[in-house]
Amino acid sequence: xxxxDKLISSFMAFENKxxxxxxxxxxxxxxxxxxxxxxxxxxxxxxxxxxxxxxxQKIDFSIFPKEVNALENKxxxxxxxxxxxxxxxxxxxxxxxxxxxxxxxxxxDICLMSAALTKPMYKQxxxxxxxxxxxxxxxxxxxxxxxxxxxxxxxxxxxKMPKKPVEIVHFSTGNExxxxxxxRNLIIAEENAELQVIERHQSxxxxxxxxxxxxxxxxAENAIIDYYKIQNDAKTASLIDNTYINQKSxxxxxxxxFSFGGKLTRNNLNFYQxxxxxxxxxxxxxxxxxxxxxxxxxxxxHIEPNCESHQDYKGVYGxxxxxxxxxxxxxxxxxxxxxxxQQNNNILISDKATINTKPQLEIFADDVKCSHGCTIGQxxxxxxxxxxxxxxxxxxxxxxxxxxxxxxxxxxVRISELKTSINRLIAEKLGVRLGFxx
Numbered sequence: 029x030x031x032x033d034k035l036i037s038s039f040m041a042f043e044n045k046x047x048x049x050x051x052x053x054x055x056x057x058x059x060x061x062x063x064x065x066x067x068x069x070x071x072x073x074x075x076x077x078x079x080x081x082x083x084x085q086k087i088d089f090s091i092f093p094k095e096v097n098a099l100e101n102k103x104x105x106x107x108x109x110x111x112x113x114x115x116x117x118x119x120x121x122x123x124x125x126x127x128x129x130x131x132x133x134x135x136x137d138i139c140l141m142s143a144a145l146t147k148p149m150y151k152q153x154x155x156x157x158x159x160x161x162x163x164x165x166x167x168x169x170x171x172x173x174x175x176x177x178x179x180x181x182x183x184x185x186x187x188k189m190p191k192k193p194v195e196i197v198h199f200s201t202g203n204e205x206x207x208x209x210x211x212r213n214l215i216i217a218e219e220n221a222e223l224q225v226i227e228r229h230q231s232x233x234x235x236x237x238x239x240x241x242x243x244x245x246x247x248a249e250n251a252i253i254d255y256y257k258i259q260n261d262a263k264t265a266s267l268i269d270n271t272y273i274n275q276k277s278x279x280x281x282x283x284x285x286f287s288f289g290g291k292l293t294r295n296n297l298n299f300y301q302x303x304x305x306x307x308x309x310x311x312x313x314x315x316x317x318x319x320x321x322x323x324x325x326x327x328x329x330h331i332e333p334n335c336e337s338h339q340d341y342k343g344v345y346g347x348x349x350x351x352x353x354x355x356x357x358x359x360x361x362x363x364x365x366x367x368x369x370q371q372n373n374n375i376l377i378s379d380k381a382t383i384n385t386k387p388q389l390e391i392f393a394d395d396v397k398c399s400h401g402c403t404i405g406q407x408x409x410x411x412x413x414x415x416x417x418x419x420x421x422x423x424x425x426x427x428x429x430x431x432x433x434x435x436x437x438x439x440x441v442r443i444s445e446l447k448t449s450i451n452r453l454i455a456e457k458l459g460v461r462l463g464f465x466x
Contacts, residue, residue, distance in 0.1 A: 030086065031086075031089060031208075036064060075325060078350070084292070090208065091175070091208055096123045096201070099199060104118075107228060111445035115131055115190060115192050116194075117140075117196050118199065121207060132190065135188050144183070166270060168240055182194060183216045194226070196213060196228070200229075215246070217251035217279075220251065221251050225254070231264065237264065242270045242271075243270070245273045245281065247279040252280045253281045253282070261289045262290070263291055263320070267292075271296065271297050275301050277332075278305045285312040286450055287313070288454075291321070292320075293321070293323065294325070296325045299326075301363075303332055305334050310326055310340075313343075313450075315430075316346065317346045317347045320349045324341055325354050330368065335363065339372075340436065344374075344433070346377045346378045346381055356388040356389075359389075360392055361392040363392075363396070364393050365395060365396070367396070368398040371387075372387060374402070375406060376404065376405070385404065387402050407429050407430075427459075431454065
């Protein structure tokens with residue numbers, strides 16, 4: 029039985045257990061019909077031309093964990109941001125861990141999706157939580173819509189800001205031989221609200237793990253959201269991450285994606301600008317080795333005039349790794365005075381590494397400032413020779429050049445302790461120790 033057939037039989041059993049009066053019962057059923065019709069995406073689709081899911085579909089994943097292993101804080105402490113205190117919402121094998129979490133109700137609501145769906149005050153968000161429009165466009169989002177049982181819910185009221193950043197961490201323990209997890213997050217920042225979120229998926233096992241995650245972010249007028257994705261998972265872990273961001277006038281949303289590990293990672297990042305004077309930023313650093321594969325797929329849809337978007341992705345690819353970048357900017361006819369920038373720069377440090385990059389612009393307005401570009405190259409041999417001539421060993425000299433290459437992405441990280449942590453991860457990935465922070 030392949031994975032699709034197993035999902036079909038599992039959903040039938042799952043649906044029989046769902047209360048038909050539950051507010052999302054009909055949405056789940058509709059979503060699964062869409063997935064059943066479309067199935068998993070294939071390389072015949074332009075958006076998946078360079079990323080195949082065939083090998084994952086042959087694995088006998090458990091769809092629902094039979095039991096969850098208890099974790100102690102000392103086992104997972106290193107995966108949290110240690111230099112500062114944070115609110116933590118933690119899931120183990122898709123199940124909420126009250127022992128590892130630290131949430132708050134001090135003027136904001138940081139809790140579970142299942143709890144939020146039972147609160148009348150959040151009833152208005154139920155339909156958008158399952159993002160019916162986006163779900164029909166992407167089969168993997170529909171799959172998540174049908175099967176997701178839990179996730180993080182963050183609601184920031186007007187003029188509020190949590191006292192600390194929020195960490196959302198998903199652990200998989202290997203209690204099952206192979207496990208498929210489908211978390212669903214909803215983040216809402218009302219007018220003039222501000223929020224910082226750090227998200228991580230971490231496998232603690234050598235067994236195969238597939239995470240199909242969906243996150244929806246709603247930024248009201250003048251809201252500010254910083255979202256950081258840390259992807260440094262085990263070599264048997266695969267992640268499909270779908271993020272949908274809806275912005276209103278004068279809001280600022282920045283998403284930083286740091287991809288350093290995992291077997292296969294696919295990031296679908298979608299921004300929709302529904303208002304004027306919106307600022308959307310997406311930046312990323314990818315450092316891969318071995319046979320790792322990372323695919324960044326971005327979309328920015330400029331719907332209203334006088335808005336900006338900035339994309340800057342850096343990639344360093346070694347050994348037999350493969351990178352994909354497909355960035356798309358759409359500027360509607362009425363979206364005049366749009367300022368859109370997109371750049372993807374890549375370094376290949378191995379003859380066997382591969383990068384496929386395709387920046388795209390679809391512009392229907394005539395008074396805009398839009399640019400895009402990509403580069404693929406190797407380390408500057410003259411710069412490398414200069415550093416070595418100053419007594420720096422070749423390995424450290426190469427690492428210094430790669431640090432410099434990624435520096436402008438790190439500069440925009442607004443949590444200094446997180447920047448320090450990312451620097452350590454980069455040094456670890458490059459196999460060096462450098463005595464400074466960028």
